[in-house]
Amino acid sequence: MKEKLEEIRKSALEVLEKAADMNALEEARIKFLGKKGEMTAAMKEMRNLSAEERPAIGALANEIRANIESHIEGKKAELAQKLEEMKLKAEVIDVTMPGRKQNIGKLHPLTKVMNNIKDTFIGMGFEIADGPEVELDYYNFEALNIPKNHPARDTQDTFYVTDNIVLRTQTSGMQVRVMEKQKPPIRIIAPGKVYRSDAVDATHSPVFHQIEGLVVDKGVTMADLKGTLEMFIHRLYGDETKVRFRPHHFPFTEPSAELDISCFRCGGKGCPMCKGEGWIEILGCGMVHPKVLANCGIDPEVYSGFAFGIGLERIAMGRYDINDLRLFFENDLRFLDQF
Ligand code: DAH
Numbered sequence: 001m002k003e004k005l006e007e008i009r010k011s012a013l014e015v016l017e018k019a020a021d022m023n024a025l026e027e028a029r030i031k032f033l034g035k036k037g038e039m040t041a042a043m044k045e046m047r048n049l050s051a052e053e054r055p056a057i058g059a060l061a062n063e064i065r066a067n068i069e070s071h072i073e074g075k076k077a078e079l080a081q082k083l084e085e086m087k088l089k090a091e092v093i094d095v096t097m098p099g100r101k102q103n104i105g106k107l108h109p110l111t112k113v114m115n116n117i118k119d120t121f122i123g124m125g126f127e128i129a130d131g132p133e134v135e136l137d138y139y140n141f142e143a144l145n146i147p148k149n150h151p152a153r154d155t156q157d158t159f160y161v162t163d164n165i166v167l168r169t170q171t172s173g174m175q176v177r178v179m180e181k182q183k184p185p186i187r188i189i190a191p192g193k194v195y196r197s198d199a200v201d202a203t204h205s206p207v208f209h210q211i212e213g214l215v216v217d218k219g220v221t222m223a224d225l226k227g228t229l230e231m232f233i234h235r236l237y238g239d240e241t242k243v244r245f246r247p248h249h250f251p252f253t254e255p256s257a258e259l260d261i262s263c264f265r266c267g268g269k270g271c272p273m274c275k276g277e278g279w280i281e282i283l284g285c286g287m288v289h290p291k292v293l294a295n296c297g298i299d300p301e302v303y304s305g306f307a308f309g310i311g312l313e314r315i316a317m318g319r320y321d322i323n324d325l326r327l328f329f330e331n332d333l334r335f336l337d338q339f
């Protein structure tokens with residue numbers, strides 16, 4: 001009997017030694033200590049022993065059972081630790097590995113220049129006015145003193161939604177929209193997209209951007225126009241830049257002018273940038289025509305004002321030395337990444 005018990009202990013410890021995972025361990029526990037296990041079977045045989053033998057063998061059996069149990073516990077702890085180590089190994093983070101590059105977007109060059117221009121005017125006390133790109137003929141032309149058969153319409157051919165609704169050709173219509181709603185003093189800029197039925201080439205696009213400006217108050221004169229625009233140009237191009245006003249015609253201003261600046265590339269000597277002229281045309285401007293004021297219910301005998309219109313693309317092309325307008329709209333990242 002004693003040999004038999006020792007035999008069970010030996011084979012149990014051997015099996016436990018080899019158990020590679022929790023399942024194997026549980027199988028071993030059932031095989032040796034389970035209800036139908038070898039130890040239980042051996043214990044049943046105790047009946048056949050004499051009363052003298054029984055206590056010693058009983059004690060031995062208890063000792064062996066405890067011995068096997070403690071081995072199972074020990075092995076369990078060992079396996080659990082191994083499992084934990086494997087997990088840690090699998091989840092290890094190599095902090096020396098190079099990071100993954102995050103591609104961060106940037107502002108479009110036109111947006112950058114637009115923000116710059118807005119900031120400059122906001123700094124001078126202007127507010128920003130926003131209006132529709134799909135516009136009534138009345139605001140785009142009629143109220144601006146450009147009646148149906150006016151030749152100025154030829155240079156601003158556009159896309160018609162109906163006979164009376166167009167894609168706006170200029171932001172100047174915002175002058176009228178603002179004056180209808182707001183009583184002087186008025187000091188606004190109206191930036192936005194405009195449309196013309198032009199074929200695409202290096203300097204033409206059917207969609208481009210303008211920034212309209214309008215100031216109306218009592219006693220506003222041409223001197224205010226000159227001072228404001230000169231200040232704007234100096235902020236944008238530097239104090240050394242010279243400004244000249246050249247007489248021009250716009251139906252909605254009288255008198256009207258175009259503003260040129262001394263070439264920012266050659267300083268006025270003449271170069272390919274300014275086509276040898278020394279000057280670069282930047283914007284149109286003038287004193288708001290009395291008829292336009294009257295169209296908006298503002299008494300031209302009491303109030304006067306000035307207006308101007310800036311082409312955003314032209315300014316951005318000059319600033320970034322870009323010679324083809326199409327680059328702004330093609331959304332080629334190789335181009336856009338450079339700003
Ligand atoms: N809207 C004109 C254009 O597209 C630009 C312009 C000229 C706007 C004179 C003005 C202005 O407000 O006074 O050619």
